[in-house]
Amino acid sequence: MVTYKILITGGAGFIGSHLVHELLNQGHYVIVFDNLDPQVHSYSPQTPPYLDSRVEFIHGDITNASTLQKVLNDVDIVYHLAAKVGVAQSMYKIADFVQNNTTGTSVLLDSLVNKPNNVRKLIIASSMSIYGEGAYWCEDHGIVYPENRSKSEIFINQKNIWDPVCPLCRKSLIPKPTSELAPANPSTVYAYTKLQQENLCMLIGKTYGIPVSILRFFGTYGSHQALSNPYTGVCAIFATSILAGNSPLIYEDGNQSRDLIHVSDICQALQLVMEKPEANYEIFNVGTGNPVSIIEVANAIKKILNIQVDNQILYKFRAGDVRHIFADITKISEKLGFKPKMPFKEGIREFLSWIQSEKSRLYSSISDHAKDALNQLQKSKLV
Ligand SMILES: NC(=O)c1ccc[n+]([C@@H]2O[C@H](COP(=O)([O-])OP(=O)(O)OC[C@H]3O[C@@H](n4cnc5c(N)ncnc54)[C@H](O)[C@@H]3O)[C@@H](O)[C@H]2O)c1
Ligand SMILES: [Zn+2]
Structure with a gap:
């Protein structure tokens, strides 16, 4: 099997850390480039304990060209995952999201086209959020x-x-189900930055002959998900509230739906696009194709944790939220042979058992930030 030198920006985060582990197990050499954003890594200012120790870790910011250029030198494949994540927060931290996501991506592209390197593939983590309301x-x-x-x-x-x-x-x-042919219709600053990442990378990739593959992840959950970030990851947000004995805060009436995919299936897609030339210059949805309502998510978590708290239905609209979105995965299934393997009920168990082990490792110091986020959004008139 051919092995590569692979750079993963944002590789200390939730999705990246799983990808790191998989690629190392296949014999690749893996470098993580990550600024350890405090909103994601507040429980450990060092590299997170779940990050595979065989990786080469470089502490750096994607917006800093000089550090990035040194790293890119003899890399074969780049996975670009580094980003500020959080749809609601992006609506009041506009410059921060544009700086990290759009400018960060442009700095990466500048380095790729203006400094000598051997990068033969660029893989971008995009998001279903670029669709806004889907089909x-x-x-x-x-x-x-x-x-x-x-x-x-x-x-x-x-x-x-x-x-x-x-x-x-x-x-x-x-x-x-929403397919890749649906028009882009971002409803948040975060979504705009993901669309800009897509457009910039595809344009530069095609211009310079660097194969680019773009994956639009649907709502991802699983172990290693940030427990300190109340703006992303509905399962993590609900689970931290429920474990603290608090009601999960549910926006609208709770019947809005999402396509939740386990991180192991996201890793499957990330590896397929690396291996298959059919993925070059293509965009793929990565979801399960099955919608689940937000209330069902809260109830499933309570049931598995065996904690009885009432749901707090807020009947409030959060600016930028879409009502329903789930993936049409025909393209990735037919072209690359992708098949989601982890059923929601099993995936959520994996996630909850990790969260419970984290809770004991951190001496119960995981705290519930959902109310603080709601207060902040109310202050900014976004709820
Ligand atoms: N989790 C999801 O549901 C989901 C859905 C769609 C798309 N995505 C995309 O997948 C990617 C990974 O998301 P995740 O859920 O693992 O998020 P995460 O927050 O756990 O990981 C992101 C990582 O990027 C790092 N980072 C942020 N800004 C950086 C910068 N300027 N320079 C260097 N590193 C930086 C953070 O420290 C963090 O380790 C992101 O691009 C995100 O937009 C995630
Ligand atoms: Zn009509």
Whole structure:
């Protein structure tokens, strides 16, 4: 088997750390380049304990060209995962998200095209968030892509109307799987930065002949997920609240749905695009294709943890949230042979047993930040 020297930006994070482990096990040489962002790594300012010790770790910021250039020197493959993650937070930390995600990516591309290197593939972690509201079915108009919702539309006649309506006839709609052909329609700053990453990388890749593959991850969960970041990862946010004996805070009425995919399946996709030339210059959804409602997620976690707390349904709209989104995975399945393997019930058990071991390792110091996040969003008039 051919082995490569692989750079993973953001490799100390949740998804990156799993990828690191898999690639090392296959005999590749792996370098992680990560700034250990305190919002993600607040429980350990050093490299996280879950990061495989065989990796070469470089502490650096993706926006810093000189450190990055040195690292790129004799690397074969680059996985670009470093990013500020958190849709709601991006709506009041605009410059921070643009700086880390858009400028960070542009610095990486500058280094790739202006300094000698042997990089033969660039793989980008994008996000389903670039779709905004995804595909829906109208009985009169077939597949439609409704506008993203706004607070004023939702509170028509003091009544919460959560579901988007047909943009052509205002009738109610049925959510459908969203394919890569759906138009981009970002509803948050984070989503705009992910779309900019995609566009910049595809443009530069095609111009300079560097094969680029873009993966649009749907909501990812699993062990190593940041427990200190109340803006991303619905499973992590609910689990930290429930373990603290608090009610999970549920926006809207809880019937909004997401496509939640276990990190092991995300790693499967990340490896397939590295190995297969069919993935060059292509964009793929990475999800399960199965929607799950937010209330179901909270209830599943309570059941497995065997902790009885009530859900706190807020009946509040959080700016930028979409109502329903789930993946059409036909393209990645047919072209690359991707098949999600981890059922939600099993995946959530893996995640919860990790969180419980973390809780004992950190002497129960995992705290629930969901209310602080809500307060911050209310202060910024985003809820
Ligand atoms: N988790 C999800 O549900 C999800 C969904 C869609 C897309 N993604 C994308 O996948 C990638 C990985 O996400 P994750 O969930 O593992 O997040 P994470 O926050 O756990 O990991 C991101 C890592 O990047 C590092 N980082 C942030 N800014 C950096 C900078 N300027 N320079 C160097 N390192 C920096 C952080 O320290 C962290 O270790 C991101 O690009 C994210 O946008 C994640
Ligand atoms: Zn219609």
